[in-house]
Amino acid sequence: MTKINTPKKKILIAAYAISPYSGSEFGVGWNFVSKLSAFYDITVLYGTSGVCMGNHEAMLQYRQNNPDDGVNYVYVEPNRLVRLFDWMNRSITPLFFSFSYMLWQRQVLATARKMQANENYSLVHQLNTIGFRHPGFLWKLDLPFVWGPVGGSSNLNDIFFPILGKGNFLRHKLRNWTNSYFLQYSARVKNAAMAAKAIFSATSADRDNLQHFLHVDCQIIRENSLLNLRETIKPTGAEVQFVWAGRIDELKALNLVLSALAHLSGRQDWRLHVIGDGPCKAVLQAQSTALKLDERIIWHGQVPREQVLDIMREADVHVMPSMMDSNPTVLLEAFEMGLPSIALDQFGARDLITAETGFKVTLNTVEGIIEQMADHMAFCLNNHAALDHMKTNVLQRQAELHWDVTIRQVRDIYEKVTHE
Incomplete structure (x- = not known):
């Protein structure tokens, strides 16, 4: 009996940022597109693979080295007006990014319309950037529209504002206000949500916000997942x-970790490895000296990712008190390395960490956060067997957080909307 090969469905994806060589939004675009291409005929419209809009040398290099990877990469070149706003975004204020990105998305719509005339796409997917304020315009096509992962709708908690410098204080006060405005009043956001056949959110907090303000149903599918699983x-x-590990800046809140360690009553049975660099490093090193912690802390600086993973592989507990992160890559890397995490009970950490795989710190007061972190660290020092059991639980949870599960969820959405 002759086997009939069914042609793959053609999917059109908008991924503004995509690169096999970078993380963050670039990694989001790359991981979803490359993994979905095993099941679908993917065309991806993109605008950058480098440091700014229009920089696509990384993808040109990749395509030269991998001409037959099965994906149709279409670079949508920013026009002069888009480039002007992007220059203003980089040179004057990031507030101009929204203008440059919105105008570029209009170019994406025009490009997609021309392509749609010659191709039989099954659906169109607005992939990244994941911020809910930027849904693009592909929902205007006469195609089933999928939007996600959608993130960025959560605000910085009010308890942190008194300890922020003036710049971050003003920036995040404005961000909190504009978040509320866009959720309630943005016509672009509402139109995209109403047109979508399916929406998926990056975190449970984003899901709750979308359901409350936009009255849409959506499931949670993270923008990042696990790839390499530790076995022991x-x-x-x-x-x-x-x-x-991370950029040593105000919002990553390494200062809270140092303050918590100072509560450990001079114990010598711990060591803290700090990986990364940033504008607050000198201040925090001075804080470490003032708290008499220097002998217990190793400042590794900025190191290659392979070395980051090597350091984490030899660690016991990952600490992440970041005030403002959705699903940070470093938290997923900790899961890959089999490490329990101590993190604030918000955003992606709330969804990822369970009582069996780590410690979630309640957001009550800054002083309360420091005391809770100190208590969790002391538990780890006093209960090695329990800590090892927690590491085993992390390994067991890895399978639930693997990319295979994520892609299966997206495929289920694709199949559902194309059969409606």
């Missing part, structure tokens, strides 16, 4: 190895 744990030694 590293038993905790006499000295518990804590690790913090």
Whole structure:
């Protein structure tokens, strides 16, 4: 009996940022597109693979080295007006990004309309950027429209404003206000939500906001997932190895970790590995000296990703008190390395960490956060067997957070909307 090969469905995806060599939004675009291409005939419209809009040298290099990877990459070149606003975004204020991105998305719509005339697409998917304020315009096509992962709708908690510098204070006060405005009054956001056959959100908080303000149903599908799974744990030694990784800036809140460690009553059975660099590094190193923590802290600086993973692989507990992160890559890397995490009970950490795989810190007061973190660290120092059991639980949870699960969820959405 002759086997009949069914042609793959043609999917049109808008991924403003995409690159196999970078993380963040670039990694979101790359991971979804590359993994979905195993099941669908993917055409992706993109605008950058580098440091600014219009910089696509990384994708040109990739395409030269991999001409037959099965994906049709279509670069939508920003016009002069778009480039002007993007220059203003980089040179004057990031507030201009919305203008440049909106105008570029209009170019994407025009490009998609021309392509639609010659191709039989099954659906169109607005993939990234994931911020809910930027849904693009592909919902105007006569195609089933999928939007997600949608994120960025959560606000910075009010308890943190008193400890912020003036710049971040004003920036996030404005961001909180504009978040509320866009959720309630943005016609573009409402039109996209109403037109969508399916929407999926990056976190449960984003899902709740979309349901409350836009009156839409959506499921949670993270923008990042696990790829490499660790098979065995590293038993905790006499000295518990804590690790913090990220850009050393105000919002990553490494200062809270240092304050918590100062509560450990001069104990010598721990060490903190700090990975990264940033504008607050010198201030925090001075804080470490003032708190008499220097002998217990290793400042690794900015190191290659492979070295980051090597350091995390030898650690015992990941600490992430970030005030403002959705689904940070470093938290998922901790899961890949089999590490329990101590993190604030908000955003992606709330969804990812369970009582069996880490410690979620309640947001009550800044002082309360520091005390809770200190208590969790002390627990790790005093209960090595329980900590090792938690590491085993992390390994068991890895399968639930794997990219295979994420792509299966997206495929289910694709199949549902194309059969309606």
